Amino acid sequence: METPSEQILIVDEADDVFSTMFEDYARRHGVTCRRCRLDEVARWVTIEQEGCAVSVTPRTSLLLRPLRSVDAASDEVLRWTWGEWFATVWSAACITSTPVINRPGPWGWANRAPFSAALTEWRANSSVESAEAFWRDLAPPEAEAMLHQDLSNWLPLDDPPPGASVRSRALPKCRGWEQVIVLGNEAFRVTSADLGGWEVESESIGTAARLGLDFATISWGIPADGAKPVLARVSAFPSFYECIPVWNDVAAALLRRLAP
Amino acid sequence: MTIYAVGLDNDKTLLRFITTAMDAGADVSLVNLHAVAREGWRLMIPAAHGQSVVYGDGDSLTLDPAAGYYMRLVDLSPVLPEPASGAWRSMVTAFSAFLETVTGPVVNRPGSQAHNAAKPLHEWWLSQRGFQVPGALTSSDRTAIQAFLARHGQGIVKALSGMRGTAQIVTAESFDHFEPIQGPVHVQQYVSGYDVRVHAVGNDIHAEKIESDAVDYRDRGVASKHTATTIPDELAQRIVSASAEMGLAFTGWDFKVDAEGRFWCLEANPMPGYDVYDRRCGGNITRSIVEYLTP
Numbered sequence: 001m002e003t004p005s006e007q008i009l010i011v012d013e014a015d016d017v018f019s020t021m022f023e024d025y026a027r028r029h030g031v032t033c034r035r036c037r038l039d040e041v042a043r044w045v046t047i048e049q050e051g052c053a054v055s056v057t058p059r060t061s062l063l064l065r066p067l068r069s070v071d072a073a074s075d076e077v078l079r080w081t082w083g084e085w086f087a088t089v090w091s092a093a094c095i096t097s098t099p100v101i102n103r104p105g106p107w108g109w110a111n112r113a114p115f116s117a118a119l120t121e122w123r124a125n126s127s128v129e130s131a132e133a134f135w136r137d138l139a140p141p142e143a144e145a146m147l148h149q150d151l152s153n154w155l156p157l158d159d160p161p162p163g164a165s166v167r168s169r170a171l172p173k174c175r176g177w178e179q180v181i182v183l184g185n186e187a188f189r190v191t192s193a194d195l196g197g198w199e200v201e202s203e204s205i206g207t208a209a210r211l212g213l214d215f216a217t218i219s220w221g222i223p224a225d226g227a228k229p230v231l232a233r234v235s236a237f238p239s240f241y242e243c244i245p246v247w248n249d250v251a252a253a254l255l256r257r258l259a260p
Numbered sequence: 261m262t263i264y265a266v267g268l269d270n271d272k273t274l275l276r277f278i279t280t281a282m283d284a285g286a287d288v289s290l291v292n293l294h295a296v297a298r299e300g301w302r303l304m305i306p307a308a309h310g311q312s313v314v315y316g317d318g319d320s321l322t323l324d325p326a327a328g329y330y331m332r333l334v335d336l337s338p339v340l341p342e343p344a345s346g347a348w349r350s351m352v353t354a355f356s357a358f359l360e361t362v363t364g365p366v367v368n369r370p371g372s373q374a375h376n377a378a379k380p381l382h383e384w385w386l387s388q389r390g391f392q393v394p395g396a397l398t399s400s401d402r403t404a405i406q407a408f409l410a411r412h413g414q415g416i417v418k419a420l421s422g423m424r425g426t427a428q429i430v431t432a433e434s435f436d437h438f439e440p441i442q443g444p445v446h447v448q449q450y451v452s453g454y455d456v457r458v459h460a461v462g463n464d465i466h467a468e469k470i471e472s473d474a475v476d477y478r479d480r481g482v483a484s485k486h487t488a489t490t491i492p493d494e495l496a497q498r499i500v501s502a503s504a505e506m507g508l509a510f511t512g513w514d515f516k517v518d519a520e521g522r523f524w525c526l527e528a529n530p531m532p533g534y535d536v537y538d539r540r541c542g543g544n545i546t547r548s549i550v551e552y553l554t555p
Contacts, residue, residue, distance in 0.1 A: 046399040083421035091380035106373035116357040131309035134354030137300030151350040165350030
């Protein structure tokens, strides 16, 4: 069985632009990467446990990207097999002593970052500035003042139609948004807006850490009334487009961690 | 204090909980996901920040965030056609977020550790907490699998994910014609002995000894003998601590006990289907859950 010889394995989907750009950046800096799908990696992996001792091969750095789970309409065997691949790679990436970004934890692939904005804030800060409603055909009070998202595709909705499953949240009127790419204890601001004395970098690093994320995009709303910025969104898998303004810094930092 | 039982009205474990808890005097309301999915619903996150309402067969139910919740959420989206599939997935996502933030007790609160769905990680995690776990290998490499089995003599092949599969006894020869494309497989050292199933609810421990000649005593048609038993105090404490660390109020633990009396930990189940064990112990497990949910 072939064993990958590259320095970094990128576990991703074929259309992931971030992976394409990072592979190119790494190659220009003399580091070899191999992009691979979940099933390939699952078959390369061997995990052996005896008592408390465990070994994982291959001993290669891993960059984990978002994966599409198998189509719900596919047959039962394929769904079962995908689950076997996923369990193998999740286990290997959590246990291995080689560098992994983001290393999955006991909670899963994206650790403690959930689909609910309010729950993300709850886990990150133990408090919530603005409640979130999940609903279908039973709108929350003052729904007209809220932002709505269709839960089937995460697209914004102006006026949720009957039968749609929706999440809605009221956010304060914002004069702007701040986005920070966090990698471990480094933070890269995408804008340079004046936030007064509020430490957006350290707040973003702390938020990512509390969600178990090494690498994340942390987005903040900056209220127009001068109140404290509100956590608007956390992504456990920053996209290339989110990183563009600070791409060279982010890619260099990733390389330092994955190919030390 | 009300207990909401959230799940499917055809789930034998949920029905066992409801009937036994009500017999014990508890006030239990069923939140039947089949009925909720048919009508409008609204769940607030955090749960205490507004009114959460579900309908079940025409009746509205305002969910009290300070109540107790016994939850058996099941994601039926893979077996439903669209748009019902997406609607079900959204409803389960919403309930998961809601139940993580309710202020009352929950069995089991979403957001707990999920590694039972990744067996190599689960077994490694248990071994790091002092449980004696059988040796195991996950691989698609025939040479590595056969070398592992040659060392251990016999092994059990198990599903890697949380889905239940048929456990089989294997030897090195079983893999003579194995190809990597068939992998990965999870092979665990075979431990001969009797089984012990432990249900832990908070600090309460309920243990049952199962004697059977089958590889898996749970298989249909298997003859088995079940008796109530006790486990060593140190093991009970380890189970209570590990369950708490995983964020699970209610767990079902599977052990094999070998001829030397050593307890080998096979797994900790985060959503135990405990109805048959509860019948045999006269409802004691349900009573522990009710006590946990109505402090």
